[in-house]
Amino acid sequence: QVQLVQSGPEVKKPGASVKVSCKTSGYKFNTYGIDWVRQAPGQGLEWMGWISTLDATAVYAPKLQGRVTMTIDTSTTTVYLELRSLRFDDTATYYCARGGYGDSGWFDPWGQGTLVTVSS
Amino acid sequence: QSVLTQPPSASGTPGQRVIISCSGSSSNIGNIYVYWYQQLPGTAPKLLIYRDDQRPSGVPDRFSGSKSGTSASLAISGLRSEDEADYYCAAWDDRLNVVMFGGGTKLTVL
Numbered sequence: 001q002v003q004l005v006q007s008g009p010e011v012k013k014p015g016a017s018v019k020v021s022c023k024t025s026g027y028k029f030n031t032y033g034i035d036w037v038r039q040a041p042g043q044g045l046e047w048m049g050w051i052s053t054l055d056a057t058a059v060y061a062p063k064l065q066g067r068v069t070m071t072i073d074t075s076t077t078t079v080y081l082e083l084r085s086l087r088f089d090d091t092a093t094y095y096c097a098r099g100g101y102g103d104s105g106w107f108d109p110w111g112q113g114t115l116v117t118v119s120s
Numbered sequence: 121q122s123v124l125t126q127p128p129s130a131s132g133t134p135g136q137r138v139i140i141s142c143s144g145s146s147s148n149i150g151n152i153y154v155y156w157y158q159q160l161p162g163t164a165p166k167l168l169i170y171r172d173d174q175r176p177s178g179v180p181d182r183f184s185g186s187k188s189g190t191s192a193s194l195a196i197s198g199l200r201s202e203d204e205a206d207y208y209c210a211a212w213d214d215r216l217n218v219v220m221f222g223g224g225t226k227l228t229v230l
Contacts, residue, residue: 015190020207025154031128034221037165037221044208044221044222044223044224045165045208045210045221045224046121046158046221047210047218047219047220047221059217061218062216062217063218090202095164095165096171102177103153103170103171104152104212104219105152105153105154105155105170105210106167106170106171107157107165107210108166108170108176109164109166109167110164110165110166111164111181112164112177
């Protein structure tokens with residue numbers, strides 16, 4: 001079955017960087033993109049961006065442009081999210097989700113989530 | 121404040137029909153597909169409705185989606201206790217160039 005398994009929780013200091021991984025399995029890797037969505041504690045969902053698994057082209061939410069990088073490793077069918085210059089309000093659960101090509105908003109399934117805590 | 125507006129809460133008794141609304145604009149709902157997600161407590165969101173009114177396999181037909189103009193709705197009929205969750209609408213916004221989520225609606229089954 002299709003599975004997205006994410007790396008474990010992280011605690012980082014303000015100004016640091018974090019890299020979260022998302023290991024995919026159960027389908028042909030390059031037939032779907034991967035989106036990243038985050039959720040601050042007790043808050044709603046925020047889309048961060050999408051990466052093509054065909055050519056590694058990424059589209060980022062304007063709010064995060066310059067601080068975020070999404071990459072892929074086709075040999076291990078793993079996708080990575082790096083967020084730099086962390087701030088307290090980056091504390092959130094970060095989800096990867098399989099996304100469609102030309103179907104923005106379609107996310108199925110989702111990873112289990114990775115809690116990133118930014119604390120001094 | 122989200123570009124897609126949902127009521128923060130909704131409620132119903134078992135067996136009832138509940139409708140959750142999602143209001144947007146011509147740059148999002150009025151121009152492109154709407155998606156709905158269910159998030160049970162402590163879990164990742166799950167795709168419930170895609171492309172306005174399509175159900176993925178495995179989603180009960182008690183859940184249905186519709187759209188009219190710049191608004192969309194999720195209807196849940198035959199309400200069950202396990203439907204108690206947060207529900208989010210989502211759509212691409214071609215003015216902001218992001219996928220927008222509604223603020224979420226917390227559904228309580230009384």
